Amino acid sequence: MKNIVWLASYPKSGNTWIRIILSYLQSNNNLNINKLHSSHISSSRDILNYYCGYNTSLLHNSEIDLLRYNCNNDFAKSIKELIFIKCHESYRFINNKPILGSQENYKSIYIIRNPLSIVASFANHLNLSIDETIDIINNNDYCLVSKKNKYQTQITQRIYSWSNHVKSWINNNNDINIIKYEELHNDPFKVLKKAFNFSNLVFSDDDLTNAIENASFDKIYKQEKENYFIEKPLGSTSFFRKGKSNSWKEELNYTQINKIININYDIMEKFNYLP
């Protein structure tokens, strides 16, 4: 039985929203967005240090890459119950082996969102301009947690450009369920029921309906405003911004839209994201 399910996505594609719903579904308690059940992440340094047996903050990225296949396999052996793990990394191979470990150990749910919608959300998250963020979305060398001047609780994650991120996941995984954010937005019950059944998660329709209702955007937005959200980066005004799927029409100009399409055309066409 595959006990690991990667919840994979390019940043700002709805990953946290699904984790909040999952958290409510799995705990059936009052929701606290700072105590999510599925708070593990594929790039956790603690997990890497634990299974490698030493302090990996003294290693270079290329050295860490060499460890990850075996480390993730060891991690998978220790997992006895179904676990969902957030992943923003692209699906990469080192020496022909996937860094996330053998595919015998996991399934993947990949959440894809229109890059035109991602831009403004990502710009808010990074506290950058729209144009700077478009350059990031189009940048095949972009990495998360790339600063090396302090101790990082996560390892550096290669993201690639948006379209190459998508391709890396959908072209290289046999056991994958793809969720379109826009379809999730329109009919979360139908989309998530299929995804959670795919994952072998045990739940009832009523539980799922309640979880979706309690994790509505208005409620989690309100929770963040009243307290704090641990995953909000410093410098960003809020993590949960608008919760809409087509706000790019008001947020991007013609030049900006074309800049994204030029680099990401093939995947945007495949998923009907071309305007």
Add this chain to the structure above:
Amino acid sequence: MNENILKNFNLNISYKRIKNNITDIIYQSSFYKISKKQFYLDIHNIAKYFVKSSDEIYIDSYKNSLKEDRELFLYDSILPVYFMQNNYICLNGTAISKNNKITLIIGYGCGKSSIAQKLIQKHNYNLICDNYIVIKDKTILNSSNILHLWEDVALNLNYNLKELKPLRKNISKYEIVNNEYNFSGNENISKIYILEPKLEMGLYINEIQSLYKATEVLKCIRGINFYEQLSLAKRDFPIIINLVNNCQVKVISMIKKFDNIKNINCIYKIIEQDL
């Protein structure tokens, strides 16, 4: 390399091909094997290490690895396991001294070394040791005048990076050389600050009961995964209870997501108030 450690513990370290024939293995991963008295760890591209017995460590170098890298990982990752297998308690943290009284600052990833260095700079404390603390009875057994700081903190403490030696090439962690302190070994531990990252918002300062204090100290054991695998808590708990009963212990919890430098400055002010 910390030459004092080798002298104080009569350790023989030699370079040879390792056969990795550990018997009675308690736990193994793809990277290490551990038994009650032996330990094997493969740090790819650096070296394979074998703690063979109570006074012998073998190193089998990878081709093209650098001597200073082999020594760095020996000190950082192998020796703590050696100590725990030889009945010492090895805590993750920094020890400083003033007026013949030792203060320990322990925890994971909360700025222990940074706070210690500030106390050394501003209040004339002396460095006993950094990185980890080897304890027997009520005092410390290892000493060094070198402390390690990440770049962001080193800059915040007004160090000139060009004058500092990095621990490894292209890793932004540096050696800070302090004055040599003639540590007699007769000073007792009088204060322990346990720095604890939390996910909830808030600042907590606790004067706490013995059992809880001892549990919090145990959480700061260096190489906690090996410690758990060797089931050493039963052996050490009475010693730690005795330790915490004879000194002042404070747990300082701080939300880990705040700015690193702000966190450190905030914790420093709390400790400074105790002086």
